[in-house]
Amino acid sequence: MSDFFGEYFGMIISTMGAALAAGLAGIGSAIGISITGQAAAGLVSEEPDLFGQSLVLQLLPGTQGIYGLLVAFLILLGNGVIGGGTISAAQGWIYFFGALPTAIVGLFSAIAQGKTAVSGIALLGKRPEELGKAITMAIMVETYAVLALLISMLVILLGRAA
Amino acid sequence: MAILGMKKIALISHKDNKEALLKSMQRLGAVEVVFAAFDGIAPSAASEKQTHMEAMLSDVRIALDTIQQYDDKKSSFFEPKPLISANQLNNARGSINKAAEIIDSIKRLNSDFASQKSRRQRLKNHMAQLAPYACFDIPLETLGDGKYTFSFLGTLPDENKQNFERLCEEYSDAAYVECSESDKGLFSVYIIAHNDIKERFIGELKYMGFSDAPSKDSRGTPACIISAGADEYDALLHETLEGEKKAKEYSKYKSLLFLLEDYLLTELARERCREKLGETSAAFVLEGWVIADECENIKQELEKTAPEAYISFHDPADDETPPTVLSNSRLTAPFEAVTNMYDVPSSRGFDPNMIMAFFYFIIFGMMMADVVYGIVLTLGAFLMLRIKKPEGMFRKITTVIMICGVSSFLWGFFYGTILSIEGIPYVLNPLADSQSALLTLVLCLAVGLVHIFTGLIIGMYVDIRRGNFLDAIYDRFSWILLVGGIIMLLFGGILGTVGLYMALAGGAILLFTQGRHKKGFVKKLIGGLASLYGISGYIGDILSYCRIFGMGLATTVIAMVFNTIGGMLMGNIIGYIFGIVVLTVGHVFNIAINTLGAFVHTARLQYIEFYNKFYEGGGRLFKPLSINTRHHRMGD
Numbered sequence: 001m002s003d004f005f006g007e008y009f010g011m012i013i014s015t016m017g018a019a020l021a022a023g024l025a026g027i028g029s030a031i032g033i034s035i036t037g038q039a040a041a042g043l044v045s046e047e048p049d050l051f052g053q054s055l056v057l058q059l060l061p062g063t064q065g066i067y068g069l070l071v072a073f074l075i076l077l078g079n080g081v082i083g084g085g086t087i088s089a090a091q092g093w094i095y096f097f098g099a100l101p102t103a104i105v106g107l108f109s110a111i112a113q114g115k116t117a118v119s120g121i122a123l124l125g126k127r128p129e130e131l132g133k134a135i136t137m138a139i140m141v142e143t144y145a146v147l148a149l150l151i152s153m154l155v156i157l158l159g160r161a162a
Numbered sequence: 163m164a165i166l167g168m169k170k171i172a173l174i175s176h177k178d179n180k181e182a183l184l185k186s187m188q189r190l191g192a193v194e195v196v197f198a199a200f201d202g203i204a205p206s207a208a209s210e211k212q213t214h215m216e217a218m219l220s221d222v223r224i225a226l227d228t229i230q231q232y233d234d235k236k237s238s239f240f241e242p243k244p245l246i247s248a249n250q251l252n253n254a255r256g257s258i259n260k261a262a263e264i265i266d267s268i269k270r271l272n273s274d275f276a277s278q279k280s281r282r283q284r285l286k287n288h289m290a291q292l293a294p295y296a297c298f299d300i301p302l303e304t305l306g307d308g309k310y311t312f313s314f315l316g317t318l319p320d321e322n323k324q325n326f327e328r329l330c331e332e333y334s335d336a337a338y339v340e341c342s343e344s345d346k347g348l349f350s351v352y353i354i355a356h357n358d359i360k361e362r363f364i365g366e367l368k369y370m371g372f373s374d375a376p377s378k379d380s381r382g383t384p385a386c387i388i389s390a391g392a393d394e395y396d397a398l399l400h401e402t403l404e405g406e407k408k409a410k411e412y413s414k415y416k417s418l419l420f421l422l423e424d425y426l427l428t429e430l431a432r433e434r435c436r437e438k439l440g441e442t443s444a445a446f447v448l449e450g451w452v453i454a455d456e457c458e459n460i461k462q463e464l465e466k467t468a469p470e471a472y473i474s475f476h477d478p479a480d481d482e483t484p485p486t487v488l489s490n491s492r493l494t495a496p497f498e499a500v501t502n503m504y505d506v507p508s509s510r511g512f513d514p515n516m517i518m519a520f521f522y523f524i525i526f527g528m529m530m531a532d533v534v535y536g537i538v539l540t541l542g543a544f545l546m547l548r549i550k551k552p553e554g555m556f557r558k559i560t561t562v563i564m565i566c567g568v569s570s571f572l573w574g575f576f577y578g579t580i581l582s583i584e585g586i587p588y589v590l591n592p593l594a595d596s597q598s599a600l601l602t603l604v605l606c607l608a609v610g611l612v613h614i615f616t617g618l619i620i621g622m623y624v625d626i627r628r629g630n631f632l633d634a635i636y637d638r639f640s641w642i643l644l645v646g647g648i649i650m651l652l653f654g655g656i657l658g659t660v661g662l663y664m665a666l667a668g669g670a671i672l673l674f675t676q677g678r679h680k681k682g683f684v685k686k687l688i689g690g691l692a693s694l695y696g697i698s699g700y701i702g703d704i705l706s707y708c709r710i711f712g713m714g715l716a717t718t719v720i721a722m723v724f725n726t727i728g729g730m731l732m733g734n735i736i737g738y739i740f741g742i743v744v745l746t747v748g749h750v751f752n753i754a755i756n757t758l759g760a761f762v763h764t765a766r767l768q769y770i771e772f773y774n775k776f777y778e779g780g781g782r783l784f785k786p787l788s789i790n791t792r793h794h795r796m797g798d
Contacts, residue, residue, distance in 0.1 A: 056758065059758055060762070062755070063716075063755075063759055066720065066759075067712070067716065069723065070716050070719045073719050073720075073723050082726060131503060132503025132765070132769075133503075133504065135503075135765070135766075136504065136765075136766060136769050136770070139762055139763065139766045140770070143706065143709075146706075146708065146712050147705070149712045150708045150711070150712060153599075153715065154599075157592075157593075157596050157599040158596045158600065160596070
């Protein structure tokens with residue numbers, strides 16, 4: 001197969017990784033923000049003053065999408081889509097697998113974080129002064145997205161095919 | 163940086179002075195009144211005045227809700243709340259009667275709106291029910307059973323149209339039928355027929371899914387009723403619109419109602435304190451918390467109001483938990499908001515805010531490192547403080563952002579990030595090559611290590627201050643030895659050898675001490691062994707700081723994304739315009755999203771990784787009886 005795409009194979013497979021990172025993590029964030037937003041709208045209908053606080057909670061599951069964008073951009077910089085140049089097939093595979101942690105963990109952790117943030121919104125409705133705790137609980141979920149991002153970036157920045 | 167000492171105040175005075183004393187206490191804003199716990203003295207019940215005021219407050223709020231709904235002039239977010247003095251607030255009492263009239267009229271408008279709305283809804287339903295029969299020119303009062311005939315209106319489903327026509331054919335000598343065009347799967351019919359066939363005919367119709375027309379008690383043809391209904395509907399709508407215009411006019415009284423709400427809140431705060439006082443037939447007794455350093459001042463002020471009052475101060479008993487008052491410098495005080503969002507420090511604990519603020523400053527800047535972003539944050543927050551003049555939590559958070567902008571600015575130079583433009587000189591640039599990326603990561607983890615060790619050292623300090631010197635060694639210093647030793651091992655050489663012994667010493671202390679609260683040798687040993695598993699917790703804690711690296715790169719790389727898109731557009735003049743729009747919107751977006759990210763992730767590192775090493779929360783903030791306003795800022 002690598003003969004079929006010739007010298008562009010590395011670039012193509014790594015771009016696929018970039019697409020997965022931006023796409024899957026983005027989907028996860030969209031779902032997470034959406035479910036939190038629905039809960040927040042319910043809360044705001046009763047307590048319009050809590051809009052600002054619930055917005056903070058709503059935005060929390062959005063970071064995974066940004067991590068995905070970040071990984072995608074680093075890959076596109078590295079594989080020559082931005083700025084030109086070309087890479088070997090092996091390097092392409094390294095980029096592809098480098099993108100996967102952020103793509104997969106981003107997808108699921110954003111949804112899971114959204115669910116935690118929804119509960120945080122419920123907490124906010126009953127005790128508006130406990131915003132800090134609600135944020136902390138939601139941020140705990142994000143730890144694993146950050147760890148995945150770390151591995152993705154280490155692979156992309158450091159992974160060099162001989 | 164300290165938690166201030168508190169004292170308990172006890173005040174006994176004549177009943178006549180109660181109101182005056184509470185008033186001067188409220189203006190002083192330095193006494194938190196608590197339930198007076200004296201044997202044989204019953205707490206006073208909620209006064210009639212309080213009930214009355216609470217009812218009035220809820221009326222004011224309903225009225226405000228109504229007029230704000232119809233007010234076109236939305237007040238600007240940046241507009242500061244009006245300044246007001248305590249006397250002006252007190253004088254609001256004079257406008258209560260005038261306000262009561264306004265509130266009554268607004269409430270009447272409100273109930274008018276509700277009844278008009280429900281009447282409109284009823285009309286609408288009625289008209290919708292009659293709509294299928296509008297084509298029949300039959301006065302509704304003629305329907306029903308007559309001497310020889312019966313007549314009615316109704317609907318049938320379309321699929322039975324042929325069956326119905328057959329039925330009509332069958333009875334054509336005894337029934338007259340009119341049909342309408344079909345609409346939404348139904349067609350309506352008018353039928354007048356001889357009484358002889360009534361039962362059979364109706365039975366057949368029911369079988370076909372016939373349903374009767376509603377509202378037999380109306381008069382006139384359906385079309386007439388509908389058009390009359392439409393007129394009534396329009397009239398009601400007009401009435402509502404007129405009412406809304408009136409409501410709009412009432413919005414000029416908004417500031418009066420705001421003032422009244424704040425006045426009532428202030429009065430109610432005092433009335434609610436009244437409930438906590440103990441009372442005899444001639445005197446009353448008040449208990450409360452005050453800041454120890456303010457005792458003399460408070461005594462002097464209160465004696466001005468009531469010279470005969472008996473006032474004494476005493477230290478809190480061991481089983482009493484005083485409220486927490488934090489005292490920090492102007493630079494670190496805003497960071498109290500970050501800590502209080504997590505948990506208020508216990509009044510007998512340690513105020514971590516100064517040290518926390520230092521790390522918050524450093525870490526926030528690393529996550530949001532950009533020279534221009536730093537300027538935008540500091541300047542933006544400064545202008546916000548100047549223009550909106552916010553208070554409370556909002557003010558503190560804005561000040562935190564203003565201070566941390568400086569850190570972003572400085573780290574921006576370190577990383578060479580100025581809007582992520584390429585070719586800026588740097589000390590360390592994680593994107594330069596793989597070596598620098600690793601070095602940046604190590605730097606972030608090193609900051610984490612220092613942060614965590616600082617937490618452990620504070621924990622030791624707190625232990626020693628309480629006289630638990632051995633706890634400090636067993637529970638905290640052991641971990642410093644073990645974790646520090648393991649990290650030195652990584653360097654190898656002489657440092658590694660020292661590290662090995664440190665780690666062994668730390669591990670040994672843990673092994674032999676962590677089971678010390680358990681009974682029996684085996685349990686003690688198991689407790690010690692199990693504690694060593696905690697090393698994974700420390701590794702996790704340190705690795706958690708790699709989020710600094712992640713968030714920092716996110717800021718830089720997202721800026722690069724927008725730079726790249728903007729750069730691609732900038733080919734000709736139109737491209738330049740679009741490019742500048744993309745760059746502006748993009749960087750503003752980046753600042754917004756990453757400020758939020760940096761703020762919460764830095765806070766998380768404080769809450770989870772730092773505070774779990776020593777922090778003692780569970781306190782509650784000092785809430786003195788004071789003038790608390792929602793719509794005004796207090797000033798002279």
